[in-house]
Amino acid sequence: MTILLLGGTSDIGTALVRRICAGQRVVLAARDTPRLPEFPDAASVETRTFEATDLESHRELVESVGEIDTAIVAFGILGDQERAERDELHAAEIADIDYRTQVSMLTVLASHMSAGKIVAFSSIAGWRARRANYVYGSTKAGLDAFCQGLADRLHGSPLELYVARPGFVIGSMTEGMKPAPMSVTPDDVADAVVERFGRPGTFWIPRRLAVLAAIMRIVPRCIWRKMPR
Template structure:
């Protein structure tokens, strides 16, 4: 039996941000955590149930197996009913130094952080009937830096795709929220020195929930969110920095 508000699908069930967002939206709703294998998901599932999720289902999902993306979505809907909130939260940071000489690793980053996201977002946009899709780009894609240009290039491409997809969905019952956070302090960035205007996963989730809360069920609006808002000012400054200086900018 489906929830009147619809189900939540988290693609990247171990994601810090995806989990925080699901916790804020799950009351009275079924949740599907899609991830490769089920290890490490029990704690997230328990938290979701404690927050009021009506049901938590774990679904095996390999982001790089793009041929199965549509099948994964259909399996989620067969399990819990119509999905009205889809959170695309999988991704890897990768190792810049390794990717500069190891083409297989560079390709791995490109597939997970760009190609697989494009594939899944296309599936969601074609299969979901209403609600919200949430995607995560990054300030790293605003202007690629020498220190992380492989990862940054995937975020730049993904952001451009999301802007076009948002325009395609404009005026319909399905909206795309594109979150552009700065440095996120979490498991993915463990051991790294936080950058200016860093945020934590709960802050990113709060921004997205606030954007969703602004919408009526009949007319959701696609939005691009700078997180925090002051990050947009930093982006304008970044665009003006001369290239000889920019190529020495840290990660």
């Protein structure tokens, strides 16, 4: 049994692998392979150098792993909203890594894997773009929409897609930022994903975040544009 973690230094991805790796072969794909975590419970751990923006390398990497039972797509960047508003290259970089490259990798995985599980990560940020982080939020909105279509394509097949929609995640990516209401940790997200296994689809983390999401849809725009991150 093989677990592929794309984004080998991801807080959430690492936490999830730790929960399911006992006796499994683990393959960690990341740009910075010397910084990869250890998984003592795994039967074996391999590494692959992974540059997400090199789309032509995606299929080669996946095929080099061989048969995959669980693929976790956990790479991405938060970016700097203020910088992105004045630096078009940075805005495009966020869009490239958080949407375009993930679409590519998810497409490769869905065509390579005949059965098993694919885990992708959306976000409350993509539910309704906010002035405070609309560049990042727009990429999550696009990724979420793509995953809904991909889930419909895979429905009824042996290949299952799990799309997690967490709230604000307190971790290395958001270090120094003030947590939002109903914030979660990487461990919270990992626990929720494992609990969800067996029931593919899209789910909020925590579950009560669905109530906040429903309210977000009806907040008048004149108020919404003033909402913090």
